[in-house]
Each structure stands twice: as structure tokens, then as C-alpha cells.
Amino acid sequence: MTAAAALGSWADKPARHILEYLERVCDTESPDFVQPEERIAVFDNDGTLWCERPGYVQAAFVIDELRERVAESATLAEQPVVQSLLAGDLASALEQGGLGAVAEVLLDSHAGLAAEAFTARVQGWLSTASHPRFGARYTDLVYQPMLELLDLLRAHDFRLFIVTGGGVEFTRALSEEAYGIRRDDVIGSAVELTFQRDDTGVHIVRTATLLGSPNEGEPKPINIQMHIGRRPILAAGNTAGDREMLEYTAGNPHASLCLVIDHDDDVREYAYAGTSATNPNAEPILDTATRHGWTVVSMRDDWTTIFPDTLNG
Amino acid sequence: MTAAAALGSWADKPARHILEYLERVCDTESPDFVQPEERIAVFDNDGTLWCERPGYVQAAFVIDELRERVAESATLAEQPVVQSLLAGDLASALEQGGLGAVAEVLLDSHAGLAAEAFTARVQGWLSTASHPRFGARYTDLVYQPMLELLDLLRAHDFRLFIVTGGGVEFTRALSEEAYGIRRDDVIGSAVELTFQRDDTGVHIVRTATLLGSPNEGEPKPINIQMHIGRRPILAAGNTAGDREMLEYTAGNPHASLCLVIDHDDDVREYAYAGTSATNPNAEPILDTATRHGWTVVSMRDDWTTIFPDTLNG
Numbered sequence: 001m002t003a004a005a006a007l008g009s010w011a012d013k014p015a016r017h018i019l020e021y022l023e024r025v026c027d028t029e030s031p032d033f034v035q036p037e038e039r040i041a042v043f044d045n046d047g048t049l050w051c052e053r054p055g056y057v058q059a060a061f062v063i064d065e066l067r068e069r070v071a072e073s074a075t076l077a078e079q080p081v082v083q084s085l086l087a088g089d090l091a092s093a094l095e096q097g098g099l100g101a102v103a104e105v106l107l108d109s110h111a112g113l114a115a116e117a118f119t120a121r122v123q124g125w126l127s128t129a130s131h132p133r134f135g136a137r138y139t140d141l142v143y144q145p146m147l148e149l150l151d152l153l154r155a156h157d158f159r160l161f162i163v164t165g166g167g168v169e170f171t172r173a174l175s176e177e178a179y180g181i182r183r184d185d186v187i188g189s190a191v192e193l194t195f196q197r198d199d200t201g202v203h204i205v206r207t208a209t210l211l212g213s214p215n216e217g218e219p220k221p222i223n224i225q226m227h228i229g230r231r232p233i234l235a236a237g238n239t240a241g242d243r244e245m246l247e248y249t250a251g252n253p254h255a256s257l258c259l260v261i262d263h264d265d266d267v268r269e270y271a272y273a274g275t276s277a278t279n280p281n282a283e284p285i286l287d288t289a290t291r292h293g294w295t296v297v298s299m300r301d302d303w304t305t306i307f308p309d310t311l312n313g
Numbered sequence: 314m315t316a317a318a319a320l321g322s323w324a325d326k327p328a329r330h331i332l333e334y335l336e337r338v339c340d341t342e343s344p345d346f347v348q349p350e351e352r353i354a355v356f357d358n359d360g361t362l363w364c365e366r367p368g369y370v371q372a373a374f375v376i377d378e379l380r381e382r383v384a385e386s387a388t389l390a391e392q393p394v395v396q397s398l399l400a401g402d403l404a405s406a407l408e409q410g411g412l413g414a415v416a417e418v419l420l421d422s423h424a425g426l427a428a429e430a431f432t433a434r435v436q437g438w439l440s441t442a443s444h445p446r447f448g449a450r451y452t453d454l455v456y457q458p459m460l461e462l463l464d465l466l467r468a469h470d471f472r473l474f475i476v477t478g479g480g481v482e483f484t485r486a487l488s489e490e491a492y493g494i495r496r497d498d499v500i501g502s503a504v505e506l507t508f509q510r511d512d513t514g515v516h517i518v519r520t521a522t523l524l525g526s527p528n529e530g531e532p533k534p535i536n537i538q539m540h541i542g543r544r545p546i547l548a549a550g551n552t553a554g555d556r557e558m559l560e561y562t563a564g565n566p567h568a569s570l571c572l573v574i575d576h577d578d579d580v581r582e583y584a585y586a587g588t589s590a591t592n593p594n595a596e597p598i599l600d601t602a603t604r605h606g607w608t609v610v611s612m613r614d615d616w617t618t619i620f621p622d623t624l625n626g
Contacts, residue, residue, distance in 0.1 A: 037489065115542075159495075159497070172542045176350065184474075195531035195534060203564075204535055204538040204561070218508035221508060221515065222508055226503060226524075229482065229497055229499065
């Protein structure tokens with residue numbers, strides 16, 4: 001297959017743009033040649049690699065898990081914050097308890113679970129849960145054009161990382177199946193873990209305490225350096241929470257490529273602005289992209305397909 | 314080359330032991346077969362992959378860096394803690410300022426440096442500094458038998474990680490050249506990083522504050538889960554600071570291999586007990602190894618060569 005055919009779900013113009021960039025950095029004769037070990041590509045997950053509407057997939061998981069726990073605990077069921085969450089009314093929950101109380105209720109659902117047990121719960125849930133509008137498994141609602149891009153980058157000796165505001169262990173539970181991205185190549189928000197030794201051996205166990213800040217905004221490039229130890233040359237995102245990661249990538253002395261996915265297709269997916277999940281006053285990411293000359297990808301105009309054929313067929 | 318020939322610097326008995334283990338977990342017909350993505354191997358660095366005597370290599374680096382800074386700052390030169398450190402008298406420095414003050418002086422040497430600039434300083438120093446006894450570059454004082462083991466594991470589709478109590482950025486600056494281990498596959502102690510935006514772009518910059526605890530003891534398996542997201546099946550270490558990482562590996566439901574390097578060769582290298590760097594009361598690692606039936610590797614009896622031929626020749 002030719003490189004152009006590899007981007008079969010992309011319109012000509014963005015496909016040519018990506019291919020020209022890859023030729024610039026991968027051709028040993030090019031003045032912009034980049035050694036393979038420096039070819040680091042980082043991808044936001046929610047809204048960049050898979051569908052994040054009507055709500056984050058991880059939120060649907062945690063609410064379902066909370067529902068199971070409530071069935072076993074009258075004390076939990078009586079809490080107004082819990083009742084609002086289960087009714088899908090996040091606004092009331094926040095009014096009743098503030099962000100701290102809401103986060104505590106949600107994180108507490110998995111505190112005390114060993115890492116492996118948590119992964120098994122996520123994978124069990126993903127195997128049965130389905131999207132409210134598309135009726136498909138969430139792991140089938142990945143963007144076909146981005147899967148093609150990941151494959152093309154791998155073929156060009158890029159190292160691919162997910163850098164998500166979502167939970168690192170949640171995302172790892174699906175990254176290999178959904179994207180072929182290794183668990184150790186996922187960077188995300190995390191809870192503190194503890195070491196426990198008992199009769200059955202030693203275990204690494206989840207707590208209900210967030211480790212540092214959520215992985216959005218400035219923490220994204222900080223955690224990229226912390227985890228990867230190199231500045232990326234390619235980054236893709238879709239909200240203001242990805243801005244700092246994109247800026248960090250754009251500042252690479254090597255030639256870089258920054259992609260911003262514009263959700264402008266409410267027929268085939270959703271249409272919404274790329275606002276930040278944690279900072280409502282942040283500049284819209286499309287404005288930042290225009291200012292810096294980053295590549296904006298219109299889902300409506302630039303992607304001939306949104307989801308894999310297995311879903312459409 | 315046969316698998317046995319691949320371990321050319323190992324005595325027959327440990328080589329056979331390692332090869333039998335690899336056959337158990339890599340042969341698809343074996344009841345103990347392990348899928349490639351689960352073949353995670355973790356290695357301590359100081360004293361396991363390279364020489365850690367008479368002092369940690371990183372300590373030699375930081376003292377040399379401190380010496381350069383003192384030449385530029387009379388205020389710094391006057392501090393008793395600094396004078397003791399430069400005289401090589403850590404005991405007096407600790408008496409004068411306590412561990413906190415000593416750590417602050419040392420970490421402060423690189424605070425404010427961008428990540429890339431720190432890496433360049435480490436690599437510059439490594440290219441000229443030499444070991445006081447062997448007169449060789451530190452990156453030449455890696456253990457030849459361990460290099461052979463790393464290569465053999467790679468040939469068996471293992472994923473190799475360094476899990477060091479040393480600084481993560483320090484170790485990354487040499488991991489690719491010395492071991493062929495990717496920078497993003499190094500886990501270590503870290504300082505907090507900050508995001509800075511100025512006229513020249515955005516930068517990730519070092520602070521003088523340690524991030525969490527040093528990566529020794531319980532933090533090793535915690536950070537393995539945090540960074541890799543999987544329990545290893547193979548681990549190697551040489552001190553009580555590696556105990557928890559070895560226990561975590563030994564508790565893998567898959568067949569596991571735990572190696573403990575015994576420094577018992579004061580002719581060709583050094584002879585010393587594997588005590589913990591952070592907990593002097595910890596059980597000696599050889600006792601732990603015996604109790605659990607882990608494989609102890611005698612440097613004197615089990616390694617026909619210590620350092621690569623380039624050094625001996």
C-alpha cells in the first residue's frame with residue numbers, strides 16, 4: 001500500500017499535508033531529517049482518538065460502578081451528592097457538595113482495589129456497555145482516520161503515546177485493543193497508589209486521592225517530560241486543555257506537526273467547541289491554532305469516514 | 314548464535330537457569346507460556362547494570378557541578394555544608410546541615426535548567442569524567458554479562474525497563490548509549506518540573522524540590538505500576554532497596570525470575586553487602602533472596618568477565 005492510500009479516510013489536502021511532513025522528517029536526504037528515537041508523537045484521547053460525547057466514557061463507567069456500590073450500601077444511597085450523580089445531574093451534585101465531595105464519591109468507588117482488579121473491572125464494563133446514541137461498544141467509537149494516522153506513523157518509526165486528562169489506568173485498560181498503543185505508553189491523570197504486603201504476597205492498591213493535578217493544560221507537557229524524557233515532534237488534540245502540549249511540541253527545534261481536531265459534524269458525530277475541561281476561561285483551541293498556524297482538521301470536511309467500517313456495516 | 318552462546322560471560326549453571334526460564338515462558342507449547350506484552354523485565358541500575366563504587370556516579374557528577382558553581386559564587390563557597398561536600402566528607406555535611414540541607418544544596422545546582430539543558434550537562438560530563446580506580450569512562454563500566462542478558466531478553470520479545478533510585482533524567486541521559494534502553498523506559502527519582510512560557514516559547518524547567526519519595530523500596534513497585542501498568546515477570550537488583558520490586562515480581566501469577574547480584578569480587582570490582590541506601594535496618598538482600606529462593610548471581614564465580622572487552626583490551 002502506498003503512503004497516500006494509508007490515509008484512505010482523509011481528504012486529499014490534509015493527507016498531502018501529513019505525507020509531506022513525514023517525508024521532511026523521515027527522508028535521510030532531507031535537511032529536516034529527524035532520527036527515529038526523536039520521533040515522538042503524542043495524542044490526546046477523549047475527542048481526539050475516540051468519541052467523548054455526550055459525556056466522557058470514563059464518567060459513564062464510574063457512574064455505573066457507583067450504581068453497583070449503592071445497591072450494596074444504604075448509607076451511600078442516602079447521600080444527596082450520590083443521588084444527584086446517579087440521576088445524571090452533575091450540576092446539582094456540584095451544588096450540594098462542591099467539586100471535592102463529588103471527586104471523593106467517584107474516586108472512592110475504586111479505592112482499595114489492586115491495580116490488576118481495577119483493570120479487570122474496566123475491561124468487563126467495556127465489553128458490555130454501549131453508547132447511548134450509536135448503540136456500539138465504546139471501543140468501536142474510535143476515529144478511523146486517526147487509526148490510519150497511528151499506523152502510518154508506526155510505519156515511519158514514530159513512538160506513539162497517549163497523553164490524556166482521563167485516568168491513566170482506565171485508558172490503559174483499552175489502549176492496546178483499541179489503538180495498539182502499549183500500556184506503558186499511556187500518560188494520564190492518576191490516583192496515589194500504596195504498597196501492601198499480606199499473606200498472599202505484595203499488592204499495589206488504589207487510594208481515593210488524586211496524585212497531583214489532573215493531566216490537563218500545563219501538566220500535559222510536564223508529564224510528557226516526566227514520562228518520556230523528550231519533547232515530541234507531533235501532537236494532536238481537540239480542546240484548550242491540549243494547548244500547552246501543542247505549544248511544547250511546536251517549540252521543538254526539529255520540524256513539528258500540530259493537529260487540532262475540530263468537532264464540526266453533528267450529523268455523523270457531534271458539533272461542539274474545544275473548550276477546556278478544567279479552565280472555562282481558556283482561549284478556544286481553534287483560535288490558538290489559527291494564531292500559531294497549526295493544522296485544523298475538520299471532521300465534516302476532512303474525514304470521509306468517522307468510525308471503522310465494522311461499525312457502519 | 315545459539316541462546317547459550319548469547320550468555321558468553323556467564324558460568325554454565327546460571328546461564329542454564331536463565332535459558333530454562335526463557336524456554337518456559339516463551340515457548341508457545343509450554344504450560345507457563347507468557348504473551349509478549351506481559352514480558353516485562355525491570356532492572357535496578359547502580360550496582361546491577363553498572364558499577365556503583367566507590368560512590369554513585371550521579372554523586373560524582375553533582376559534586377563536580379557544585380564545584381563549578383562554587384567557583385562563581387563566594388556566598389555558596391562559604392557554606393560549611395558545601396565545603397564538606399567538596400572535600401568529599403559527606404558525614405560532616407550531614408552533621409552540619411542534616412539530610413534536608415545537603416539535598417537542597419545538591420538539587421539546587423540544577424534548579425532553573427530546562428530539561429534538555431540538564432541532559433546536555435550530564436552527557437558532557439559523562440564524555441570526560443573517569444572512574445577513580447579503573448580510569449575508564451563511567452559508561453564503559455557497565456556489566457558485560459548484564460548487557461548480554463538484556464540482548465537475550467530483547468531477542469525473546471521482552472520489554473526492558475530501568476527502575477533506579479538514581480535521578481530519572483540523569484539515567485536517561487545515558488540509558489540509550491549504555492544499554493540500548495529507551496529514555497521513556499527509565500523510571501527513577503525525580504524533581505518537580507514547572508511549565509514556563511517566555512518570548513522564546515515554552516519550556517519544562519527543573520526545580521530543587523524532590524517529587525515524592527526517592528525511588529527506593531516500596532516506591533519502586535508503586536512507580537512500576539504508575540509508569541508501566543503491568544507487574545513484571547523478571548527483575549534484577551542488588552540491594553535491600555530492590556526488595557519490594559523483587560517481591561512484586563515474584564508475586565506475578567506468571568512464572569517469574571528474580572536475580573540478585575552479589576558483589577563478592579574485590580579483585581575485579583568491589584565486595585560489599587547489598588544494604589539499602591535509605592533504610593540501614595532493612596534485611597540484607599541476600600537473606601531475603603535465600604528465604605524466597607531467588608537466584609543469587611556471584612560476580613566472582615558466575616561472571617567470567619565483568620566489564621566489556623573494550624575496557625579490558
